[in-house]
Amino acid sequence: MSRPTNRRQDNHKIDWHLPSISSSASAHHMSRELFVLTYGALVAQLCKDYEKDEDVNKYLDRMGYDIGIRLVEDFLARSAVRKCRSYSETVDMIAQVAFKMYLGVTPSVSCSNTTENEFFLMLDKNPLVDFVEELPAGRCSLCYCNLLCGVIRGALEMVHLAAEVTFVQDRLKGDDVTEIGITFLKKLEDKKHKRKK
Amino acid sequence: MTVHNLYLFDRNGICLHYSEWHRKKQAGISKEEEFKLMYGMLFSMRSFVGKMSPVDMKDGFLAFQTSKYKLHYYETPSGLKVVMNTDLGVGNIRDVLHQIYSNIYVEFVVKNPLCSLSEPIQSELFHAKLDGFIRGLPFFSARAG
Numbered sequence: 001m002s003r004p005t006n007r008r009q010d011n012h013k014i015d016w017h018l019p020s021i022s023s024s025a026s027a028h029h030m031s032r033e034l035f036v037l038t039y040g041a042l043v044a045q046l047c048k049d050y051e052k053d054e055d056v057n058k059y060l061d062r063m064g065y066d067i068g069i070r071l072v073e074d075f076l077a078r079s080a081v082r083k084c085r086s087y088s089e090t091v092d093m094i095a096q097v098a099f100k101m102y103l104g105v106t107p108s109v110s111c112s113n114t115t116e117n118e119f120f121l122m123l124d125k126n127p128l129v130d131f132v133e134e135l136p137a138g139r140c141s142l143c144y145c146n147l148l149c150g151v152i153r154g155a156l157e158m159v160h161l162a163a164e165v166t167f168v169q170d171r172l173k174g175d176d177v178t179e180i181g182i183t184f185l186k187k188l189e190d191k192k193h194k195r196k197k
Numbered sequence: 198m199t200v201h202n203l204y205l206f207d208r209n210g211i212c213l214h215y216s217e218w219h220r221k222k223q224a225g226i227s228k229e230e231e232f233k234l235m236y237g238m239l240f241s242m243r244s245f246v247g248k249m250s251p252v253d254m255k256d257g258f259l260a261f262q263t264s265k266y267k268l269h270y271y272e273t274p275s276g277l278k279v280v281m282n283t284d285l286g287v288g289n290i291r292d293v294l295h296q297i298y299s300n301i302y303v304e305f306v307v308k309n310p311l312c313s314l315s316e317p318i319q320s321e322l323f324h325a326k327l328d329g330f331i332r333g334l335p336f337f338s339a340r341a342g
Binding site: 070082083 | 273299300
């Protein structure tokens, strides 16, 4: 897989308000290993249930989507951020606030030079693969962390931004880095409730 | 100072929750029509405020006030709308509405996998927590003020 060379770094500085901790946050402290191991067990079970890699990827994405549509409300409640004015602000928000809040890592953001709606999140450290050495034999096209793509997609949809989210590069598959690509499609509009005559 | 009633709408206009504490006069139409009227008004008001704003808009529509009551509005980026009618003695309560969202709605509805997000909220726990929270507000008085 060749690495695309048309990239530019977005370097604008934004003053982020640190997310306030919700009153129940202390009750939700959980061991990180437990979370990572649980995720691994989930993927392993899906691999047992479905033979094809595409099916496992699809179900991981779907589960992620169901998580994302609710997780976004928790994110909005705890971070109390204002509406983002642009796609790049939104992606910055995801990388610097949301990823930090939920996974404790901050991916770096870059944007494609060719398409204005395409952004890339490069994950230096991915806590979900802490205990994974390599993909099992016969599972070469498994996107181990595809849940993350579904989460981002679901969350964006709830704030009226349709997007396609996929893993552009994956260390587990032999690439140098792990990179998530977010491509924004058209904006979804609010539906006005139809009045019954 | 008191709270009259509270509405919760989702992004599609469905009224997820309604409760009232001191309401002396009803609207004269069915509850379903009342919710649709309220949502339609809010939707129109929000776009009106944005369109007609003479300066760059920041938060948009916040509240309106009549000679007898004040309607407070809070909307999350995910489209959830909290509407509270209080009497005139109450100032800016956006942080209260945000607390209703983050400490009650998110905690007891969003995080509950059995609660569907696009239907009126059935959870008794949510009703109880919301009621307790409203009654505990500093501007809520048990006697209709």
